[in-house]
Amino acid sequence: MDEVLTADDKKYIYNLLADEFIQGLGAKYLGKYEQKILSKKILDNIGKSQTWGEVINFIDDFSKTYSFFQPAVSVFKAKINHGTEAQIINKLETYIKSSPAVN
Amino acid sequence: MADVVVPEIATSAKVETRHAAAAILGETRAQQEDVLKIQTLRQEKEGQGMFRAVSGREQEAVAEPDFYDIDRAEAVRIRESGRCTKDSSEQKTINERAKNLKINADVLKEIYEQGDLSPATIEAISHVLAKIPGFYTAIASHFPGQTPESVQLALKNGTVDNITGLREIIESHLKSDGMKQRLAKIFSQVGYKGEEIDNLSADIETLEDDIKQKEEAISKEKQRRQQAVDYVKKNPTELTNTGDAITALDQTAKELGLNINNLSIQYIEQQKNSIEARYSELIKQRNHPNYSQETEDSLKVKLDNYKQLENYYKEIIAPIKEAGNLSKLDIYKLSQLTESELIVSIVDQKQLNKDKNTLISKRHDRKSLQEKYEGNVNSTLERSIKGYFQEVILTEARENAQAEARKKEEDKTNEEGREKKTEDLLDNFMKLSFFKWNYDTKAHGQAVDKWDDTWIKDTVHAIKSHGPEGMARILIQRLLNQRGSLPTDIRDNIEEVLKKINKDSPGDPLTALSGESLRKIGTKFVPILFGAAKARGYSLERFKLTGPQAEAMMANYGPDFWDKINENFTKFNQEAEKVFGQLNIAGGLGRKIRQELSADNIMQNKLAFLLKLLGILGVVGLSTLLPGIGPLLAVGGLAGGAAAIGGLKSKS
Numbered sequence: 001m002d003e004v005l006t007a008d009d010k011k012y013i014y015n016l017l018a019d020e021f022i023q024g025l026g027a028k029y030l031g032k033y034e035q036k037i038l039s040k041k042i043l044d045n046i047g048k049s050q051t052w053g054e055v056i057n058f059i060d061d062f063s064k065t066y067s068f069f070q071p072a073v074s075v076f077k078a079k080i081n082h083g084t085e086a087q088i089i090n091k092l093e094t095y096i097k098s099s100p101a102v103n
Numbered sequence: 104m105a106d107v108v109v110p111e112i113a114t115s116a117k118v119e120t121r122h123a124a125a126a127i128l129g130e131t132r133a134q135q136e137d138v139l140k141i142q143t144l145r146q147e148k149e150g151q152g153m154f155r156a157v158s159g160r161e162q163e164a165v166a167e168p169d170f171y172d173i174d175r176a177e178a179v180r181i182r183e184s185g186r187c188t189k190d191s192s193e194q195k196t197i198n199e200r201a202k203n204l205k206i207n208a209d210v211l212k213e214i215y216e217q218g219d220l221s222p223a224t225i226e227a228i229s230h231v232l233a234k235i236p237g238f239y240t241a242i243a244s245h246f247p248g249q250t251p252e253s254v255q256l257a258l259k260n261g262t263v264d265n266i267t268g269l270r271e272i273i274e275s276h277l278k279s280d281g282m283k284q285r286l287a288k289i290f291s292q293v294g295y296k297g298e299e300i301d302n303l304s305a306d307i308e309t310l311e312d313d314i315k316q317k318e319e320a321i322s323k324e325k326q327r328r329q330q331a332v333d334y335v336k337k338n339p340t341e342l343t344n345t346g347d348a349i350t351a352l353d354q355t356a357k358e359l360g361l362n363i364n365n366l367s368i369q370y371i372e373q374q375k376n377s378i379e380a381r382y383s384e385l386i387k388q389r390n391h392p393n394y395s396q397e398t399e400d401s402l403k404v405k406l407d408n409y410k411q412l413e414n415y416y417k418e419i420i421a422p423i424k425e426a427g428n429l430s431k432l433d434i435y436k437l438s439q440l441t442e443s444e445l446i447v448s449i450v451d452q453k454q455l456n457k458d459k460n461t462l463i464s465k466r467h468d469r470k471s472l473q474e475k476y477e478g479n480v481n482s483t484l485e486r487s488i489k490g491y492f493q494e495v496i497l498t499e500a501r502e503n504a505q506a507e508a509r510k511k512e513e514d515k516t517n518e519e520g521r522e523k524k525t526e527d528l529l530d531n532f533m534k535l536s537f538f539k540w541n542y543d544t545k546a547h548g549q550a551v552d553k554w555d556d557t558w559i560k561d562t563v564h565a566i567k568s569h570g571p572e573g574m575a576r577i578l579i580q581r582l583l584n585q586r587g588s589l590p591t592d593i594r595d596n597i598e599e600v601l602k603k604i605n606k607d608s609p610g611d612p613l614t615a616l617s618g619e620s621l622r623k624i625g626t627k628f629v630p631i632l633f634g635a636a637k638a639r640g641y642s643l644e645r646f647k648l649t650g651p652q653a654e655a656m657m658a659n660y661g662p663d664f665w666d667k668i669n670e671n672f673t674k675f676n677q678e679a680e681k682v683f684g685q686l687n688i689a690g691g692l693g694r695k696i697r698q699e700l701s702a703d704n705i706m707q708n709k710l711a712f713l714l715k716l717l718g719i720l721g722v723v724g725l726s727t728l729l730p731g732i733g734p735l736l737a738v739g740g741l742a743g744g745a746a747a748i749g750g751l752k753s754k755s
Contacts (some may be wrong), residue, residue: 014150025138037268039158
C-alpha cells in the first residue's frame with residue numbers, strides 16, 4: 001500500500017531523517033560541504049517525493065553510502081506495512097498471554 | 104574522559120584515498136560543536152528547517168549571489184570596452200588574451216578576497232586539478248559511482264556540474280585558508296603589473312583613435328579624389344572650359360603674386376581700383392622731374408592683369424559660384440592633385456608615422472607584460488595548487504589516518520572500560536533491582552517491599568524475542584529505572600558509576616555501549632537472571648521454546664546455558680543459606696528484614712547494612728565501587744550469616 005504523502009508525513013520524514021543525520025554526525029566524520037550536499041539531496045528528493053515508496057527508494061539507495069540512514073528505511077517500510085504489523089502484534093500478544101506464568 | 108588511557112599517536116597509520124578525500128572536503132575530527140549546533144537547529148527549526156539551514160538554502164532564500172550573472176556582466180563589460188579595433192587576426196588574439204588576462208586577474212583577486220568564483224575560474228582551476236592524480240582519485244572515492252577517470256574527465260572538460268557537489272569542493276578547496284595564503288603569494292611572486300598594463304592600454308587606445316581618425320580622413324579624401332579623376336575622365340569636354348579658365352586665372356594670379364585658392368572678388372576689385380588710381384595720378388605727372396616711364400608701364404601691366412583677373416572672375420568663376428556649381432571646380436582641383444599633395448593637405452605625415460611607430464612600440468610592451476604575467480600566473484598557480492595538495496592535503500590526510508587509528512584505539516580502550524564498569528554495576532546492583540522498594544514510614548527511608556516476581560517472569564520470557572544484546576538492555580534499563588527507589592547511598596554509588604560509563608549522559612549508559620559489549624554483558628547476566636527466577640520458584644520445565652527459539656538460545660548463550668542457570672540457582676541458595684541459616688529465600692522478606700534494610704539502619708550502620716545485603720544477594724567485588732571498605736567485605740558472608748533476619752520459606 002503506497003499511500004500519498006501528506007504534509008504531516010513529510011514533516012515526520014524530515015524529522016526522522018534529521019535525527020538519523022545527527023546520529024550519523026556523531027559517529028562518522030562529515031565535512032561541512034558533505035553535510036551541505038547531503039542536506040540538499042534530502043531536501044530535493046523528499047521535496048519531490050509523492051509516495052512512501054519514493055521516499056523509501058531514495059533513502060534505501062542513499063543509505064548504501066550513508067549507513068546511518070538505514071534505520072530510517074526500516075521505519076518507513078514499517079509505515080507502509082503498518083496494517084500487517086498490527087496483525088502481527090496482535091498475534092504476538094496472544095502468544096505472550098498464552099505463555100506459562102510463574103508458579 | 105579522565106580515566107581513559109590515550110595511546111601513543113599511531114604514526115604507522117596507513118594513509119588511504121578516503122583520508123585525502125576527507126582532507127580535501129575540509130573534514131575535521133569529531134566536531135562536537137557542529138553536532139551541538141545542528142542539534143539546536145533540529146530543536147528550533149524541526150527536520151526540514153535543519154536541512155535547509157545546513158544546506159545553505161536558508162541563506163540563499165534571503166540573498167543568493169548569482170555569480171553566473173556577475174560573470175556575464177563582467178564579460179559584457181570587458182567585451183564592450185575592447186580597446187583594440189584594428190581588424191587583424193594578430194590583434195584579435197592579443198585582445199582575446201588581454202580579455203582573458205583581465206578576467207584571470209579579477210578572478211584571482213576574487214578568490215583572494217573570498218568572493219564568488221565564476222564558471223570560467225572553476226574551469227581554469229579544474230584544468231590544473233585534472234593534472235593531480237591524488238586529487239581526483241580522492242574525490243572519486245567520495246562520490247558513489249564515480250571513478251578517478253570520470254572525475255578527471257569532468258575536471259578536464261570543465262563539466263564539474265555533472266558531478267553533484269564537485270563544484271562546492273573545488274570552491275572550498277580554493278577558498279581554504281591555506282590556499283588563500285598561496286594565492287596571496289602568487290600575486291607577490293608574479294609581480295602583477297596591472298596598472299602598467301592599464302596605462303599602456305589607455306595610451307594605445309588614444310593613439311589608435313587618433314591614427315584611425317586621420318587614416319579615415321585620408322581614405323575619405325583619396326576616395327573623393329579618385330571619384331574626381333574618374334569624373335574628369337568621363338566628362339572631359341565639360342570640364343575643359345572650366346579647366347582652361349582656371350588655368351588662365353591661375354596664371355594671371357601667379358603673375359600678380361596671388362594664390363588662386365585665396366582670391367575673392369572684393370580683393371581683386373580693391374587692388375584694381377587702387378592701382379587704377381595710382382596709374383591716373385602718374386599720367387598727370389608725366390612732366391614732373393621725378394616721373395618714371397618704367398613705373399607707368401609696370402602699373403599699366405598690373406592694372407591690366409587685375410582687370411583681366413576681374414573679368415575672368417566675373418565672367419567665369421562668379422557665374423559658377425552663383426550657379427552653385429563649385430563642385431566642378433573642386434572636382435577639377437582634386438583631380439589635379441597628386442596623392443602626396445593630397446595627404447599633405449589633410450595631415451602631418453611625419454607626425455602620423457611617428458604615432459604609428461609609438462603605437463607599435465606600446466603594443467609590444469603591453470604584450471610582453473601580459474605574456475610574462477600570464478605565464479607566471481599559470482605556472483605559479485599550477486605549482487602552487489600542486490604544492491598545496493602535496494603539503495597541505497596529504498599532510499591532513501596523514502593526520503586523518505593517524506587520528507582515525509588513534510580514535511580506534513581510544514574507542515577500544517574506552518569501550519573495554521565501559522564494558523567492565525557496566526559488568527561491575529550489574530554484578531553489584533542488578534539483584535537489588537529485582538526487588539520492589541517502598542518508603543518505610545517507620546524506618547523513614549527506602550526499604551525492600553518484596554521480590555518483583557512479575558518483572559522477573561516477564562524478563563525471563565523476554566528471552567524468546569530478544570538476543571543477549573536486547574536482554575542486556577532490559578537488565579540495564581531495569582537498574583536505571585529502579586535506582587530512584589533505592590536507598591540514597593546505593594543510588595549515589597550507582598550514579599557515580601554511570602558517570603564513568605557515559606560522562607556526557609550518565610542517565611543513558613546504553614548509548615555509550617557498543618552492540619558487541621551489550622552482547623557480552625547479556626551472555627553473562629541472563630543466566631544469573633534465570634538462576635534467580637528458579638530460586639524464586641519459577642519452574643523452568645514449563646519454560647517452553649519453539650525449535651528456532653531453542654536454537655537461537657543455544658547459539659547465543661552456548662550449550663551449557665542450563666548448567667549455568669543451575670550453577671546460579673545453587674549459588675543463590677547457598678549464599679542465602681549462608682546468610683540466613685535455615686531461612687527460606689523464596690518466601691519474601693519479613694518486616695525485620697525490611698527494618699534491617701531501611702534507610703535509618705543504613706545511615707546508622709552502613710557497613711553492617713552492606714554486609715547483610717551482600718550476604719543476601721551474593722554480591723562480590725563491591726570494593727571496586729565503594730572504595731575504603733573492600734578489605735572488610737571479604738568477611739561479608741560470615742558476618743551476614745550472624746545476622747538473624749526474618750523467616751523465609753521455600754516454595755520449591
